[in-house]
Structure formats: structure tokens, C-alpha cells
Amino acid sequence: MPNFLKELTLIEIHWGKPLSFVVSSAGEIQNFSTAEQVRYWLRKKWPVTDQARDRALHQVEAAMDCMASVATARRAFIVAARSAGFVSRHLASQPEYRVNA
Template sequence: MARLVKDNDPLKFGDGHSDIWKDTLIETYWGQPMTFVVSAQGDTQEFTTIEQARHWLRRKWPIVNKERDRALAQVDAAMQCLTTISMARRAFLSAAQTAGFKLVGHDPRSAGSL
């Protein structure tokens, strides 16, 4: 789960090295990247982290429907370790398909990696 380390963060080092973590955002790798064609002009977007998927679902998603809401709920749950990354990825893929995004370069035999 990503989090921004603040000046008063209890996880900072007490040995004067706390500045190395100041304003550091850590993103969580969520498996093999997924690349989608996201526009009629052929623009593509690669999703490499769960935080990136969440940002798109919340801020850049072209439609609001039950698949998007379900994917957002699954992604949030996975970020809190309440479900698996695999479940979140499958929900994200389903939402992307209903939004009209086309998955690029996916081998159907590796469906388990989604």
C-alpha cells in the first residue's frame, strides 16, 4: 500500500536519517503489467501498480458503472490486504473491458496471471 511519509511519522528513523523517507511515495507492484488501448486514436496505458489502477478507476475512468465500482472496491480491499491482488486484477480487467479498453498483447493461456 502506498503512503506518504510525513514529518511526524512514527516510522521515521531516530538516527538523523529520517530525511531519506521524507515525501517518498511507495507503489506496490501488482504482477505482470497490463496494457490497454484506451482511446479511439490508439493511445495506450500500461498499469504496473495497484495504486495506478486505483487512480485511474477514481479519476480517469470514462464511465461509471457497476463493474467500475466493483473493481474499485476490490482494488481498495486488496490494498488493505482484505482480498488478493489476483481478485483485484480480474475485477480491473472486467471494468476495463466494459469501459471499452482493449487489452494489448495478452496470451490467453496465461489468464491466471491476470
């Protein structure tokens, strides 16, 4: 019986401009620059398990399989980040947003 090797082709889905969020009360900033990184965070490091997180994970995985658009996945991820209490790095840098201790 011949031994057949299955060819595996991996492609990286272009995620676009990185999304940056403040992810801790200490002000730690996380840059999300690939769909793979976003998927890892949603699966392993996400602070809440809610409908927004589940939808974002579904959309990111669909985009990685070329079954959904990256734009849809990014929007779902932004909604999940807000639901988790993350703040956009851009917003956090605005003077009117800062909270004085």
C-alpha cells in the same frame, strides 16, 4: 503533555505483470503497473461509472489494504476495462482484430 509521533509505514502491493490497454480511439496505450495507478485511473480518469468500475475500485482498495488478493483485484480491473470499452494491447495487436478504415 508529551508529543507523540505516529509512525506511518507505507507498503507497495506487488501488482504483478503490468496490464496494457488501448484506452482511446487514437490507439493510445496505457500500462497499468501498480495498484495505486489503477486506483487513480478508476477514481479520476475512468470513462464510465458502472457496476464493473465500482467493483474493481472496491477490490483494488481492498487489495491495497491487504483484505483481498491482488489476483481478485486484477480480474475485477480487467472486467471493468472491458466494460469501459478498453481493449487489451495484446488483442489489439492481432491482425484479425484490426479494423481497416
